[in-house]
Amino acid sequence: MVPFKYYVVLSLIIFSIGLLGVLLRKNLIIVLVSFEIIMNGLMIFLASVSYYTKDVQGYILVFFLLALAAVEAGVGLTLVVLVYRKLKRIYTDEVNYYRG
């Protein structure tokens, strides 16, 4: 059986990759994709906790996270399309329409 610590480290690495994508990328679509990567890291962590403690709560939280990831993708992509229609660009350091 693979130790529990390995799964925690793996989820941490994937969370970090997603966090780097959110903080450093310019393209708004790839920022949203990086949020999906972050949620995948959380899912591995919750499922491994559930597997090692014989507890069903982690699986149920993964199920809710899947639904919330779909919700987040829907709202985020709607906002990306709105920003693109308004400003014709979707780069995070160029979208400064509401800057005071």
Next chain:
Amino acid sequence: MILEMIVFIYLSLGMIIPGILAIISKNPVHAVLWVLVLILHQAFMLFTLGSEFLTAVQIIVYAGAVIVLFLFVVYMINLKREEIWKVFVKKSPLGFVIFLIFIFFFLKSLTFLTALSPHFKAHLPYDLTQGTNLWWIARYLFTHFLFQFELVGVLLLVVVLGAVFLLRKLKEVEGGSL
């Protein structure tokens, strides 16, 4: 034991390498397709973590719906080739500092968590001799978490209505103002 480690190492490399390639690739289509590779590997990692139901839901929801939604938006926005040259933001050192602060707290929480993990107790335990994983998930989901389940359903409905409302309203405003 050794086979489990080999499968774990393969699946983790199959998640880490496409993740890195997704956040450094210039073309958004390539990034979304690398995330698709990551998601398929993660689905089979959920299978090795003992949940067949979540594997199926992961493939259906992510690979079937979310990735297709991303690809539609990428095709709809249609950026020009020269605009996708510089990938990272100008203030990327600041973002990197924030990332290092996060990593510091992650490592602190990692030592805390690994010290705590032998004392984990199951609040909603399940026994695989009495029913499959899907049976236990459904049992707790429709009794213990019923309110949250309904709430997620309402949330999905609100998102659909909100997306339609936002995109329609802007079109009317554009048509009225121009």
